[in-house]
Amino acid sequence: xxxxxxxxxxxxxxxxxxxxxxxxxxxxxxxxxxxxxxxxxxxxxxxxxxxxxxxxxxxxxxxxxxxxxxxxxxxxxxxxxxxxxxxxxxxxxxxxxxxxxxxxxxxxxxxxxxxxxxxxxxxxxxxxxxxxxxxxxxxxxxxxxxxxxxxxxxxxxxxxxxxxxxxxxxxxxxxxxxxxxxxxxxxxxxxxxxxxxxxxxxxxxxxxxxxxxxxxxxxxxxxxxxxxxxxxxxxxxxxxxxxxxxxxxxxxxxxxxxxxxxxxxxxxxxxxxxxxxxxxxxxxxxxxxxxxxxxxxxxxxxxxxxxxxxxxxxxxxxxxxxxxxxxxxxxxxxxxxxxxxxxxxxxxxxxxxxxxxxxxx
Amino acid sequence: xxxxxxxxxxxxxxxxxxxxxxxxxxxxxxxxxxxxxxxxxxxxxxxxxxxxxxxxxxxxxxxxxxxxxxxxxxxxxxxxxxxxxxxxxxxxxxxxxxxxxxxxxxxxxxxxxxxxxxxxxxxxxxxxxxxxxxxxxxxxxxxxxxxxxxxxxxxxxxxxxxxxxxxxxxxxxxxxxxxxxxxxxxxxxxxxxxxxxxxxxxxxxxxxxxxxxxxxxxxxxxxxxxxxxxxxxxxxxxxxxxxxxxxxxxxxxxxxxxxxxxxxxxxxxxxxxxxxxxxxxxxxxxxxxxxxxxxxxxxxxxxxxxxxxxxxxxxxxxxxxxxxxxxxxxxxxxxxxxxxxxxxxxxxxxxxxxxxxxxxxxxxxxxxxxxxxxxxxxxxxxxxxxxxxxxxxxxxxxxxxxxxxxxxxxxxxxxxxxxxxxxxxxxxxxxxxxxxxxxxxxxxxxxxxxxxxxxxxxxxxxxxxxxxxxxxxxxxxxxxxxxxxxxxxxxxxxxxxxxxxxxxxxx
Numbered sequence: 127x128x129x130x131x132x133x134x135x136x137x138x139x140x141x142x143x144x145x146x147x148x149x150x151x152x153x154x155x156x157x158x159x160x161x162x163x164x165x166x167x168x169x170x171x172x173x174x175x176x177x178x179x180x181x182x183x184x185x186x187x188x189x190x191x192x193x194x195x196x197x198x199x200x201x202x203x204x205x206x207x208x209x210x211x212x213x214x215x216x217x218x219x220x221x222x223x224x225x226x227x228x229x230x231x232x233x234x235x236x237x238x239x240x241x242x243x244x245x246x247x248x249x250x251x252x253x254x255x256x257x258x259x260x261x262x263x264x265x266x267x268x269x270x271x272x273x274x275x276x277x278x279x280x281x282x283x284x285x286x287x288x289x290x291x292x293x294x295x296x297x298x299x300x301x302x303x304x305x306x307x308x309x310x311x312x313x314x315x316x317x318x319x320x321x322x323x324x325x326x327x328x329x330x331x332x333x334x335x336x337x338x339x340x341x342x343x344x345x346x347x348x349x350x351x352x353x354x355x356x357x358x359x360x361x362x363x364x365x366x367x368x369x370x371x372x373x374x375x376x377x378x379x380x381x382x383x384x385x386x387x388x389x390x391x392x393x394x395x396x397x398x399x400x401x402x403x404x405x406x407x408x409x410x411x412x413x414x415x416x417x418x419x420x421x422x423x424x425x426x427x428x429x430x431x432x433x434x435x436x437x438x439x440x441x442x443x444x445x446x447x448x449x450x451x452x453x454x455x456x457x458x459x460x461x462x463x464x465x466x467x468x469x470x471x472x473x474x475x476x477x478x479x480x481x482x483x484x485x486x487x
Numbered sequence: 488x489x490x491x492x493x494x495x496x497x498x499x500x501x502x503x504x505x506x507x508x509x510x511x512x513x514x515x516x517x518x519x520x521x522x523x524x525x526x527x528x529x530x531x532x533x534x535x536x537x538x539x540x541x542x543x544x545x546x547x548x549x550x551x552x553x554x555x556x557x558x559x560x561x562x563x564x565x566x567x568x569x570x571x572x573x574x575x576x577x578x579x580x581x582x583x584x585x586x587x588x589x590x591x592x593x594x595x596x597x598x599x600x601x602x603x604x605x606x607x608x609x610x611x612x613x614x615x616x617x618x619x620x621x622x623x624x625x626x627x628x629x630x631x632x633x634x635x636x637x638x639x640x641x642x643x644x645x646x647x648x649x650x651x652x653x654x655x656x657x658x659x660x661x662x663x664x665x666x667x668x669x670x671x672x673x674x675x676x677x678x679x680x681x682x683x684x685x686x687x688x689x690x691x692x693x694x695x696x697x698x699x700x701x702x703x704x705x706x707x708x709x710x711x712x713x714x715x716x717x718x719x720x721x722x723x724x725x726x727x728x729x730x731x732x733x734x735x736x737x738x739x740x741x742x743x744x745x746x747x748x749x750x751x752x753x754x755x756x757x758x759x760x761x762x763x764x765x766x767x768x769x770x771x772x773x774x775x776x777x778x779x780x781x782x783x784x785x786x787x788x789x790x791x792x793x794x795x796x797x798x799x800x801x802x803x804x805x806x807x808x809x810x811x812x813x814x815x816x817x818x819x820x821x822x823x824x825x826x827x828x829x830x831x832x833x834x835x836x837x838x839x840x841x842x843x844x845x846x847x848x849x850x851x852x853x854x855x856x857x858x859x860x861x862x863x864x865x866x867x868x869x870x871x872x873x874x875x876x877x878x879x880x881x882x883x884x885x886x887x888x889x890x891x892x893x894x895x896x897x898x899x900x901x902x903x904x905x906x907x908x909x910x911x912x913x914x915x916x917x918x919x920x921x922x923x924x925x926x927x928x929x930x931x932x933x934x935x936x937x938x939x940x941x942x943x944x945x946x947x948x949x950x951x952x953x954x955x956x957x958x959x960x961x962x963x964x965x966x967x968x969x970x971x972x973x974x975x976x977x978x979x980x981x982x983x984x985x986x987x988x989x990x991x992x993x994x
Contacts, residue, residue, distance in 0.1 A: 134885040136833060351854050354841065362831040367790050368822060369842045370811035 130477040140475045145421050145428070148468035149435070155467070156460045165450055173450055174442030174460075181445075189328030190441045191434060193399050196333035197222070197391035199433035201415035203339040204387030206424040208380035210347070211359040215381055217264065217279030218388040219412025220286035221257035225389020226396035227293050228256030230309060230403050233318035234298060237310065242317040249318060249393060257389015258382050260286065265381030269374040275381070283412070291405045298403050313401035320398035332394025336433070339387060344426040356380065388412060414440075417465045436461065490553055492517045492645060492676050493538065498547035500533050507533035508544070509700045515645065520667060520677045522687040522708060524720055525697035526917050531680050534697070535647050538678070539571045540564040562593060568644035572634045572651060580623035580753045587622055588637045608639050612666045623753035627654035627775045635666070646670065647678045652686055653943060654776050657978035664690055682720070683946075684713035696720055721918050735953070736766030739937040740818070740906045741799040742963075745806075747786055755779040757786060760963040762956060764906065764937040769928065770966060771952025772941045774981055779961035780941050781823065784910045787939075788820035789813045800906065815846050817905030821895050823914065823941075825888070829895040832884035836876065839883050840865035840898060847902040864901070872897030873923065889920035896924050900931050907931060910941040925951050945977060957981045 153175075157167030178187040201218045208215045215221075232252040236245045264278035298309040312318045323329045347353035359366040359376055367373065391411065400407045418436050422428030443457030491514035498511040507530045515521045525531050536542040538549065540558030549556040551567055558564035561571075578587050585602045589595035596604070602618035609616040614632040622630060631654060638646055648667075652660045667677055667690065681687055687694060688708045696704040696719045704719045745760040757779050764770050774780060785791035786798065788810050795804035800818050808816075822828045830839045841861040845851045850860045865879035872893040876886055883891055892912070899907055912928065913921035929951055932938045941958075942948050948955060949969055956966035957980035964980050 135882040349855050349858075351845070351851050351856060354838070354856060358831055358834070358838075358842065361833050362827050364824075364828045365831040365842060368788060368810060368820075368828055370789070370809055370814070372809065 129480050130473065131480050132477055136475050137478075141423060144471045144475060145423065145432070145468060147471050148421070148464060151467040151471070152460065152464045155463055159456065159459065160452065163452065163456065165452060170446060170450060170452065173446045174439060174457075177445055178438060178441040183445075185326075187441050187445060189322070189326055191437050192328035192333045193330070194437035194440045195433040196330065196336045197395055197411045198415050198418045198436055199336040199430055200332060200339055200391040200394075201384075201388045201412055202418035202422065202429045202433060203336070203343045203426060204384030205415055206419045206422070206426070206429060207343065207346075207356055208384050209360075209419055210424050211356045211376060211380050212363065213377050213380045214276045215261060215264070215279050215384045216276050216416065217261070217281075217283045217286075217412070218384060218415055219408060219410065220279070220283035221260045221385040221388035222392040222395075222412045223283075223286040223290050223408050224260040224392070225253040225257035225386075226392030226400075226407070227290060227298070227403060228389070229253035229393035230298060230312060230396050231293075233312055233315065233397065234310060236317065237315060240317050245317045246320075246397075249397065250390065253389045253393025254386040255389070257392065258386040260389070261381045261385020262378070265378045265385075268381075269377050275377075279381075287406075287408070290403065290408070294403050294405045300402075307405055309403040311402045312397045313399075318397055320394050322398075330394065330398045332391060332398065335390055335394065337430075340426045340430050343429075347426065352379070388415075414461060417461060420465060421468055436464075439464075489516060491515060491550075492552060493556070494550040495534075495538075496548050496550070498534065498537060498544045498549070500537065500542060500544050506700050508537070510547070511697070511700075511702055512547075513695045513702060513705065515676050515678060516693075517644075517676055518671055518674045519693060520671055520679055520691045522691035522694035523678055523680045523697065524682065524684075524687060524694050524716065526682065526720055529697040529720075530700040531697055532649070533700075535571065535649060535678065535680060538564065538645075539569060539647065565593075565641055565643075568642075569647065570638035570641050570643035570645070571647040572631065572638055572649065574649040574651075574653065576630050576634055578622045578630055578633060581621065583619050583621050584616055584625075584633050585618035587633055588618075588640065591637050592640070604640060605636055609636050612636075612639060612669060613662060614666060627777050628656070628659045631655070631663075639670075643675060645676045645678060647680070649680045650682075651679075652681065652683060656775055656981040657945075657974050660686065684708075684716050687716070688713060698722055717918075735768045736935065738763045739766050739801055740764040740939070741802075743797055743799065745783075745786060745793060745797040747782065747791060747793050747797075749779075749782050750785065750791055755782055755961040757782050758960070758962045760961075762963055762966060764939060766905075766935050766937050767932055768954065769932045769938045769940060769952045771948035771955045771969065772939060772958055772963070773945055773948050773955060773977065774941075774943070774958035776943055778958045780910055780958060782961070783958065783963075784820060784822055784908060784941065787818065787908045788822070789818075811846055814843065814902075817903075819843070819899045819902060819904035819907050821899050821907070821909040821912065823910040825891050825895050826884060830883040830891060833882055835880050835882055836865045836869065836874075836886075836894060837862045837879045839894070840868060840879070844898060844902055864898075868894055868897040868901055871901060872927065889916040892916050893920055893924060896927065900927055904931075904936055906937045906939070908939040908941070911943065912940060913942075913944065913947060921947075945974070955980075 153171055157171055160170040161167045178184065201222065205215055205218055229249040229252045233245060233249045239245065260282060263282060264275040267273040267278055268275045294307045294309065300308060300310045320331050347357065355366065355371045355376060358369060359371055396403060396407065414436055418429055418432045422432035439457065439461055446452040447454055447457065493515045496512045498508050500508045511534060523531050533542055537544050540561045540563050556567065585598055585605060588605060589601055595601060605616060605618045614636055616632050616636055622633065631651065651663060655663060671677060679691055691708050694706050694708045695702055698720060706716065708716065741763050742760050745757055747757045749756050755778055760783065786793055789808055790810060793806040795806040798806040800816050805813055805816060805818065826832050831842065841850055841856065844864050848860060848864050850857045862879050868874065869876060869879065874894045875890050886894065896909060896912055912924050916924065925947065928938055928940060940948065940952060952969050954966040955969045955972060957964040959981055
């Protein structure tokens, strides 16, 4: 009989070892899954984790790593602040969409002006503000009426998706698009574009923003009173209230920050890699970022690494579906398993496993 | 000599890092009230949980009327005739009395029949209870009656009572004792757990004294003095706090008609609480748990806001200010629950030092934290209050109750407050640590601070306070000087017997 025994202190070693263990377990379980699908598991794992970086076509896929990791990290950093405080914003996908739409609307409103130094910063502000306001809906409802932010933020994703379809078909539709849905291509509009900054690296302004967010979050959480209040609220809400934290304000700050960063991610995506508002330009970064946040232990540096790893599974998954004809759903399952195993082995941080002697309660 | 009802032989139970019981042996005879005496952490709880089937001993045996007795779960123990009233009640606030009683029974009778039996038993033993009342509306004493009646309905041979009087007024204690004596006269044995020596001397014929998990002495409490028993319990002579006489200074804290609803369901609203506390004095506030102590502390700490003029600090209205602003002005608090309210259990002592010390100790500059100062302050508290811990990096939850309490109280005292409010400063703390904490509070007052001690331990309040006031149903009595107060008078201030009555049937 195995028995769990609470540790007197959370184990620091295990806190860092569990993500690695979760990745290993995911590879094993994923390998079994691929084997059951009739694929060679070793080859499948290699295709997902190795080929995108060092394989035959790596020069094409390598820049994609930063392109995909940028929004994931940016969103996950914002989410991690709330998650640390026990505020569960699950609707980053919606905030990402609304941020992108607001930024696109501002950019298109200026079309075809060439004043990039006005337009691009304005679009950044619009993107952040759009995400922030969308996140304020669940935030204010929670503070004012005690609603559940998980449900409200999640459902607002579906609202945002419908707004997005309407925008693509209506107000933001390309007037020169011959009636097809979708906006003008912002990536080809120099005043609004978010281009690759260094050729062949995938580095764009969104990646820069993500790196700045990592540094800012690190400083905030380790050196600033607000970061301390966020952590304290997550550890013990009553102790936080005793310390002087205003819970309502903290909820709004955390929801606002995560919404703004998600909106920013949307802005950088719609002006760069994605290019235009279509009925379904969102690819689930807002949801995958939840996995990134947890896999990175809600720690900024961990999130940086986890974002790169998840980006790798995205790219590797695409490669695998092309070369090995693995179904796309198998890749999503793979990402889901990662979170599942992480949460499962997480118990080792706070508990140690002991062999229980027969007959003891 | 009659056969014992329950014989314990060599019971040993070890938990990781601590031996809770080591070779504990004693007998409980039919129809006796047997005291189990010991400090917090002496192993009393583990022992009674063993008898009640909640804990399996590593070694040793029990015999029930001569037959081997090894209950695997509480229902086995109940089937044999063991009943237990826990220190912390296991009642549902939102249900009524009869429903709560039914929840504890294996095969509850129909509600109407059960209500009638509750009335009958409660009348017989002088524990009046209305089966239809919602438990959330009952006083602590009444809740205990629910627990006792629940036990009596099982017709137990052995009734275990864990610290039963900690929630009762002195008058209620006397009524409880009448009930227990009546049960004894009917042949029921009672295992009575307490650290209140005078009660044990008034009630029990046998006492078994535990220290660090072992039986260190047995005695007849009617013949031993309280001091002898205390020293057997602690293992050394007790240190009594010393205090210097002083003239009270100016009024520092003033509560003026403080009225506020409780933020929690079934909490107690504060009703027109008015009192003045002067520099250099200790005001003791006594009361049975749940009479507004928590709410009073929240209103003073700033976690609960009131009208501005209801709380004045040196004349300035602070009722609308939050905890941080009040701390800056010198009004500091230490709540009752040290784990999860006064401290964050999973955070380090350094972080917990910052939890309240940030403003007054200059650990925050323009929003940025000075961790070096926080660690220094944590070390200062650890040194100054003899907190046993590997260092400031240790998580708060890794400390024992007494050590964490010393840290929490020390953290506030070392911030040099103008006013310090503490709730249950020595609850669940061993005697040596309790004495140290009381001495520190007295020293703080001697240094010119106003100190408010909220406690259920009347002995503690008599020992350290200059004036005493009672909190009853959210209202505070007028404070009276402690000198010359009798236990009877205090009992009346605490709300008397809360409408209880002595057992009807002649014992």
